[in-house]
Structure formats: C-alpha cells, structure tokens
Amino acid sequence: MYETRGFEPPSPTSTPHDLFTHTAYEDDRYDLCHETAHRFVRRTDDRERLVYLDGSCLDQTDRANVSTRRAGCAFVFKPEPYSPQEGIVGFRLEAEGPTGRAYPQTSNRAELRAAIAVLQYLPWNEEGCDTLVLATDSEYVVLGITQRIAVWMERGWTTSARTAVKNRDLWECLLAEVNKFASRGMEVVFWRIPREWNTEADAAARQAASTHPFVSELAELNGGWV
Numbered sequence: 678m679y680e681t682r683g684f685e686p687p688s689p690t691s692t693p694h695d696l697f698t699h700t701a702y703e704d705d706r707y708d709l710c711h712e713t714a715h716r717f718v719r720r721t722d723d724r725e726r727l728v729y730l731d732g733s734c735l736d737q738t739d740r741a742n743v744s745t746r747r748a749g750c751a752f753v754f755k756p757e758p759y760s761p762q763e764g765i766v767g768f769r770l771e772a773e774g775p776t777g778r779a780y781p782q783t784s785n786r787a788e789l790r791a792a793i794a795v796l797q798y799l800p801w802n803e804e805g806c807d808t809l810v811l812a813t814d815s816e817y818v819v820l821g822i823t824q825r826i827a828v829w830m831e832r833g834w835t836t837s838a839r840t841a842v843k844n845r846d847l848w849e850c851l852l853a854e855v856n857k858f859a860s861r862g863m864e865v866v867f868w869r870i871p872r873e874w875n876t877e878a879d880a881a882a883r884q885a886a887s888t889h890p891f892v893s894e895l896a897e898l899n900g901g902w903v
Contacts, residue, residue, distance in 0.1 A: 732787025
C-alpha cells in the first residue's frame with residue numbers, strides 16, 4: 678500500500694492563495710491538454726496542482742428520519758474567472774456505495790465521495806502533474822487517509838474499540854485511486870484547511886444536496902480534458 682501523507686505548507690499561515698495561482702497550458706509540455714484549460718498551480722513548482730473539495734449533508738441531526746437526509750459533494754479545480762461556470766463540479770451523493778450496498782447519507786460519506794470523484798475526474802498525471810494536493814476542511818478525511826487507514830487495515834478494518842470502521846467501502850475506493858496514481862508516478866497529498874478557505878466547494882456541495890435529484894447507483898465522473 679502506498680503511504681499517503683499530509684500536505685505541509687512552508688508556513689502555518691500559508692493559504693492556498695499564497696501558494697497556488699492559476700495558469701493556462703501554453704507550451705509543448707501540456708500538448709495533451711487543450712489550451713484553455715486552467716488549474717490551481719503551485720507558484721514555485723508548475724508540476725504541483727491543488728483542488729478544493731467538500732461534502733455536505735442536510736438534516737443529518739435528525740437521527741429519527743435517516744431516510745430524509747440529502748448529501749451533496751463538490752470540488753473546485755479551476756480558479757476565477759473560470760469558476761464557477763467551468764471550474765466547479767457538484768453532484769448528489771449516491772444512495773449506494775461502490776459495492777452496491779445502500780448507506781445512510783452523511784457528511785463524512787459525502788466528503789470521502791468528493792475526494793474519490795476528484796481522482797476519477799481527470800487524468801491528472803497526463804497533464805504534467807506529479808503532485809496533486811486535495812484541500813478540504815474535513816479532519817475526518819485528512820486524518821483518516823494519512824494516519825488512521827494503515828492502522829485500521831492492520832486490525833482487519835476495526836477501530837481501537839474493536840468496532841467496524843465506518844465507510845470502509847469508500848475508504849478502500851479512495852485508497853485504490855491514490856495507489857493508481859502512485860503507480861503512474863503522481864503523489865496525492867491531503868491538506869486540511871479552515872472552512873473559510875473552502876467557501877466555493879462548501880457552497881456547491883450544499884447546493885447539490887438541496888437541489889440535485891436523488892441518485893441510486895454510484896457512477897464514475899469523467900471530465901475528459903477540461
């Protein structure tokens with residue numbers, strides 16, 4: 678298993694805006710990506726990119742009516758002025774996981790699903806990216822994939838309390854996507870950021886939860902070259 682790490686900014690006060698800017702692919706290195714594509718690109722290393730992601734669940738506090746919950750997922754991969762028209766992907770969390778089993782809608786599942794969707798959306802390594810930073814305000818996702826998952830696997834997918842790890846299906850799917858890119862020479866790292874730095878993805882996830890129609894089966898998103 679590839680060991681996934683957290684992103685370490687040069688300073689504790691460094692923001693995504695400080696470290697990443699937007700650029701168009703205008704030279705021969707990016708001949709596989711069309712000329713109008715833009716990304717959040719590291720100012721000091723044009724082979725490092727960033728994507729914001731988030732998940733949201735409405736009515737999650739109503740434990741008596743689990744079936745009424747609605748969750749949405751979103752990610753932002755193009756900076757302004759290219760988002761929100763082109764750079765934000767929002768979608769309803771599917772009722773079923775990758776194994777076909779149905780699960781209650783939760784914000785944790787939505788955030789995990791958003792991370793999976795980012796990695797399935799584009800062939801990032803083929804764009805000249807060798808480090809993809811997934812920025813999220815979800816401690817659950819960042820600590821889970823960078824620290825806890827290896828321990829869970831050693832224990833046979835049980836917690837320290839010997840209970841089954843929740844959302845195992847999505848954790849395994851996310852790990853498989855990370856390992857896929859690792860085998861292609863690209864590292865995926867996770868950066869936990871404050872919620873106020875993640876407003877676009879948060880708003881898009883909430884909108885998807887409240888306005889997008891119910892979806893049963895999980896389907897892989899594919900952005901092609903965008």
